[in-house]
Amino acid sequence: MDLRSGRDLPGLRQVLPERGISGLHFHDLQHEATSRLFEKxxxxxxxxxxxxxxxxxxTLYTFESGRFGEKIEVINNT
Structure with missing residues (x-):
């Protein structure tokens, strides 16, 4: 199974709208997983x-790009 490309998840595009989820892509899930692995x-x-x-x-770009919003929030709150 090649999870990196999302090709083995053909049902993803069908299931998400059925669940009322829009704008979510496989790559978003990869970013989330990468961040959680570092956090663990x-x-x-x-x-x-x-x-x-x-x-x-x-790997570091994937993790850091997901944290960009958090960093802006820290800057804005100081």
Missing amino acids: GFDTMEVSTITGHKTFAQ
């Missing part, structure tokens, strides 16, 4: 292996 204490090498990222930079 996995290191960059482990997360890269699990997510299938070819470089550590990809």
